[in-house]
Amino acid sequence: MTTTLDAEVGVIGVGTVGSMLMWRLARRGVAAIGFERYAPGHDRGAVGGETRLFRMAYAEGARYGELLRSASSRWRELEAESGAALLVQCGGLAIGDPGHDYIGGLLASASAAGVPVEVLDRAETHDRFPRHVLRAREVSVLDRQAGFIRCEPAVLAAVETAERHGATVLRHTEVDAVTEHAGHVEIRTGEGSWRVREAVVCAGSWSTRLLPARWRAHLQPRRVPLSWFAARRPSEFAPDRFPIFIHRVDDVEIYGAPTVDGVSVKVAGGVVSNAVDDPDRIERRHDRADVSTMSRLVGELVDGLVPDPIRTDTFTDLYSRDGTPVVGRLGAGSRLLVASGFSGRGFKYSPALASVVADCLVGGTEVPLDFMRPERLLAT
Numbered sequence: 278m279t280t281t282l283d284a285e286v287g288v289i290g291v292g293t294v295g296s297m298l299m300w301r302l303a304r305r306g307v308a309a310i311g312f313e314r315y316a317p318g319h320d321r322g323a324v325g326g327e328t329r330l331f332r333m334a335y336a337e338g339a340r341y342g343e344l345l346r347s348a349s350s351r352w353r354e355l356e357a358e359s360g361a362a363l364l365v366q367c368g369g370l371a372i373g374d375p376g377h378d379y380i381g382g383l384l385a386s387a388s389a390a391g392v393p394v395e396v397l398d399r400a401e402t403h404d405r406f407p408r409h410v411l412r413a414r415e416v417s418v419l420d421r422q423a424g425f426i427r428c429e430p431a432v433l434a435a436v437e438t439a440e441r442h443g444a445t446v447l448r449h450t451e452v453d454a455v456t457e458h459a460g461h462v463e464i465r466t467g468e469g470s471w472r473v474r475e476a477v478v479c480a481g482s483w484s485t486r487l488l489p490a491r492w493r494a495h496l497q498p499r500r501v502p503l504s505w506f507a508a509r510r511p512s513e514f515a516p517d518r519f520p521i522f523i524h525r526v527d528d529v530e531i532y533g534a535p536t537v538d539g540v541s542v543k544v545a546g547g548v549v550s551n552a553v554d555d556p557d558r559i560e561r562r563h564d565r566a567d568v569s570t571m572s573r574l575v576g577e578l579v580d581g582l583v584p585d586p587i588r589t590d591t592f593t594d595l596y597s598r599d600g601t602p603v604v605g606r607l608g609a610g611s612r613l614l615v616a617s618g619f620s621g622r623g624f625k626y627s628p629a630l631a632s633v634v635a636d637c638l639v640g641g642t643e644v645p646l647d648f649m650r651p652e653r654l655l656a657t
């Protein structure tokens with residue numbers, strides 16, 4: 278007996294990766310239905326805070342090279358199809374001690390991936406990017422293709438473009454359970470059940486609630502704090518003068534983006550992204566210790582910002598035990614896939630990753646990103 282399906286593919290969680298997956302499936306004519314417990318672009322998960330850094334020179338390793346290379350063309354495609362301006366390639370600086378693994382690893386991976394970079398010593402950095410204060414031995418590495426993505430408009434652009442291609446996105450619809458059967462996957466919500474040929478769990482920090490129990494020990498939601506500082510002269514922090522940056526000092530990393538509101542500059546990192554038991558109950562306020570750590574780092578390392586934050590907020594992301602995303606079928610030939618665990622880094626390449634996953638759903642194949650295979654977590 279054949280099962281009647283409600284759609285070919287079910288996408289559970291229409292946040293960053295889910296929205297991009299809906300778009301990639303819809304433009305290929307695949308009947309897809311997305312389930313989102315809030316409205317796309319909301320601020321309770323990993324989307325929020327206006328910008329996400331985009332980098333091509335990537336210390337995390339050359340194995341991301343292909344995804345990063347195709348990501349910029351995918352962002353441009355989404356811009357062309359939606360009419361939204363999403364990716365600003367204003368360049369990016371990585372700053373640190375050249376003897377430290379961070380700068381060494383970044384240069385090695387940029388060279389392996391063929392990403393052009395320029396190394397500037399302290400004096401050259403000061404001449405060209407005077408807002409940054411470097412310590413005595415530090416250098417900066419300029420990646421001209423880096424920049425930032427406007428995160429909320431990106432998710433909205435992907436969803437609306439998918440819907441224009443005929444996709445269905447159910448808003449304010451929370452999935453309670455997903456179960457694999459012979460021939461289909463059942464997705465259960467408070468409003469009813471849907472049957473699809475294959476389903477992908479893209480539920481970010483909440484993914485562990487929907488995945489089989491054996492995966493839970495390997496995946497951890499974390500709260501990720503962001504803070505914004507007033508610019509004394511905002512024009513000095515405009516994208517054409519102040520590229521995105523990551524500055525690594527004393528094993529702490531701060532990062533930031535140019536001003537997008539003409540008032541404040543986002544500078545974050547510097548404080549620990551704590552594990553949380555329940556991503557629905559995170560403390561969004563920053564405690565005194567975190568605020569004073571950020572004030573001290575901003576006061577020392579960025580010239581021209583008032584070092585007391587004028588705004589703080591906190592978001593969440595799902596971290597895997599090894600810091601590498603978890604993307605693939607939950608067992609060979611399974612109809613249930615996961616695309617989650619992006620560990621604080623997944624926005625930049627999300628449309629490229631979604632494109633790879635969409636190809637596998639259409640072709641019924643395994644996801645070819647071996648280093649992200651879910652089984653690796655169970656094997657160690």
Ligand SMILES: Cc1cc2nc3c(=O)[nH]c(=O)nc-3n(C[C@H](O)[C@H](O)[C@H](O)COP(=O)(O)OP(=O)(O)OC[C@H]3O[C@@H](n4cnc5c(N)ncnc54)[C@H](O)[C@@H]3O)c2cc1C
Nearest residue numbers: 290292293294314322323330452481619621622623624625
């Ligand atoms: C503060 C912060 C800063 C970051 N900075 C960068 C950066 O500069 N560059 C970069 O590349 N990456 C960055 N990242 C990482 C990146 O944003 C994330 O890795 C990525 O957005 C994760 O996408 P996701 O789709 O897994 O999760 P999300 O975008 O959170 O999407 C998950 C969605 O699933 C929905 N959902 C959950 N459960 C259910 C359910 N049961 N039913 C229906 N819907 C459900 C949620 O409502 C949510 O919309 C940052 C992350 C954070 C939090």
